[in-house]
Amino acid sequence: MKHLIWMVASLLLFRAANAQEKLPVIVPYNYQDIRDLYLDTSNHHTALRQILHEDTSALYNAPEEGRKRSWFHRKLFNEHLIEIREKDFNVFIDFLPDFQIGKTKDGSRTTWLNTRGAMVQGNIGKKFYFESTFFENQGKFPLYLDQYIRKNDIVPGQGGIKDYSEGKAFDFNYATALLSYTPNKYLNITAGYGQNFIGDGYRSLILSDITFSYPYLKITGNLGNVQYTAMWAQFMDKHSKDYATAYNDLGFYKKWGVFHFLDWNVSKRLTIGLFDAVIWPDADSSGRKRGFDWSYMNPIIFLRPAEFSQGSSDNALIGANAKFKLFPKTTIYGQLVLDEFKLKEVFGGKGWWANKQSAQLGFRSFDLFKVNKLDLQGEFNVVRPYTYSYRSTLINYEHYNQSLAHPLGANFWEVLGIATYRYKRWYGRGQIMYAKYGEDPDAKTNFGRDISKPYTNRPKEYGVWVGQGIKTDYLYAQGTVAYVLNPKYNLRVEASLAARKVSNELGKNTDLIFSFGLRSTFRQFYYDF
Template identity: 30%
Template sequence: MTYCLFHFTFFNAQTLINIEHQKFSSDAFPSLYTDLFSDHSDTLYRNNRENFNVNWSPHLIYAYEDNVFAHQTGFQFNFFATYQNYIDLHLHCKAGLSNANSNAYESVLQSKAYFFQELDTNVNLFQDLRFRWIWRTNKFIQFHFGIDKHKIGEGNRSLFLGNEGIASPFVMLKSSFWKLEYLYIHQILREGKTTHYMPKGNAQHLLQFNWNKNLSLAFFENVGYIIKDTLYDRGLEWEYWNPTIFFRPQEYSLGSSDNVNMGFQMTVRFKKNMFYAQFILDEFLLSQIKARSRWQHNKYGVQFGFKKELNIKNRPLFWRIECNIVRPYTYSHKDFNTSYSNQSLPLAHPLGSNFAEFFNEIFISGKWLNTYFFTQFYLKGNDIVGNKTSYGGDLLKSYSDKPEGQEFGFKIGSGEKTYRLQIGTKFVKTIFNKRWNLFVEPRLILEKRKPTIENKVFVTVGLTSRFLEEWRNY
């Protein structure tokens, strides 16, 4: 996966930004994400009511793996202001020098997605610049505008809108009334090569019904469309800017071939426990599901998870176990420009499609030291290197590029099977009035991809801000 240069205009501006957790309607553990591990939340959105806050910190991350030394050396600046609890402004800037390549899924530095500009051999300038403006018209409605990221769901990963990708220009509407909560987001994305980007739009909404304090059900829908390509300047599709419509009927009425996905979400809370689930549906034919034919166009994914908060000797502990399964070709489209992605990165789960993943994590808040531990094991089907045929694991490839003459028999792991086990631990010490984090993070990766088995062991150390701290567990 490659990175693109950052152009600071509304339609082109998309900084390559690190992980972000904006939880939508998750009040099961209100203290967990404010006390443990720097709020463990890298979105600019905050619910605090400070009138004004400015802070800075060094951004120093160093890593070592197999006689290779990598570094990021820079600074971070954050600004927050609010006016009479009606208007908020959030600004964030991170910049510096690095000798590491900008790789979306593999990085010993644990950085997520930055804008990299090569200055010299093995010397890159990295920067992370974003903002969010919020207007609260009343207690029921909020409008957001800016360049940032969003996440929908209670899982560490999301099958709707994930947190591992790239920030983008957006407008957002959030509203709540009675037992209903509504979220509408319209993003300006882009795809293509560094010399020729294809702008595209992505509209999505989520309607959630809170049956009671323990049970919530939600319906999700999104549509992706091309704004401009080499032959046609379509512009913004204003029909999709209507937050009160369903996208699938609107797509049919336009006569377009846009990429529409639907999904359902459920959360069940009981005391300090939560069970959650997501189901994403791209396409399907019920008769083929009943026949168990593993038809190519039965494209869907499921997520099941459980998380729990404990208190051991007056020290909070958080535990999560999660399973994600996504069939081949899910999120992909006939035209790769309308795939569910942004700058070659998936908008949902970072593995894209054609995978089964098991994930487990534990947070322990100590008196002097915070500890984070996670394990990840997955099976993923990759395309064969040097072969243009798509086996459903790369959503940037058209689903029309399937193996010639084959429509059935596609199962998870189709193509070149890859098995990976990743084990990581992070030890964090807060310093400077709990504004900065000093951390050490050893990690082990075991990967089997025929005909080789690869082992990686690396250690990362750093000093960063507690706000928008680096987190990577995939």
């Protein structure tokens, strides 16, 4: 298990046990496009976000009217760039551009992005699916993103950087891949290199897709109303690059993670999910190699007892995810994560520092005011100080200098709303977010927001509350309008306007960013932090 193989694939959605047997439901990897699963009268497993772009196993016969169009018209508006359709297999190949240009508030800074990507996806029969993408990028970002990138040595969600254009811009690349095998209706095995997401919200406090790609192996079983997933992954710690060089001269220091998620459709309206995870280092601080711990290979255990029985100090989390269909077109959802938990301290009301928990509550409402495809989502998230952090970045809940959960880290609360509207090939999206968090006054002091800092640097044991430190107000709003040229690979013309304001006792920073471009990305990148 040197490298955890290339990995990942499809969480396949089935109806409840009393429904007729169906082929897996494969939906686009775009959180807006899962609306039909929430509107269905059956209660689908929606918490494990899907990653397949298209049901490639369905053979395609274009209508005669469509075939009369020119090759250029069909490729630009209706078809993949290259389509190989045979009785036993299909292969689709697309060029994925992301060309953007923009201006910041007073026009003093021009931003741009030059991305050339490619995607290959296909199937062999109805049991085997594969996909691979690669993106080469150069870009110049708004000032707040530029500062973040230089500080963390990474473009959010998209890998490490090299200076470009005499240090005024960045050169970076990233890739994803997956292999998926579904031998029967009960089992799916996925090996991949990419991201995963657990939850029904815009954010996930359990496991989010905001990070750079990582290798993983995932096994998903479906039996009646129950879906169970076990996943093993390998992460990188860029903070410890000096130690990693001394350790093995093989790149960044590695750490491992194992995740279990049990999702139960209690009824057609209620779903409850249970989650646990353990992160452990590839080697200890003295450089002694540990590697993959085979005691965590059992796919059907709760990990905290196993971790405790090993006498280890591995980083364990447990959590829950739930959703309830309140009305036919409105679903409420929530999450709870426990990083540390002592019942006496939680109910003691003294704000013990190791009460490390996070919670989420939100809703999705579809066809608002009876307007077809006018959807609204609202969400509240709160994360206590020091949650997801540990004594060292060798074992914290982080990959490639980004949290595996929320982009704000910890020690904050936020409320956000997202409205979307689709009409034929037009798409509009508006988002507003407000957050309060506590910043650190200097590099050494740790009030609990920066999960890469060791929690041993905390200034006090009790009286630890959300927002402690330098109290900061954060406001972010963005509006986007797009026209989808080709839904097969999400090619669209898009215009966006974003406003951002951060203020505390040290000062105030405001940003107003306009961008316009030709885009074809399936992934969503999170710049709202």
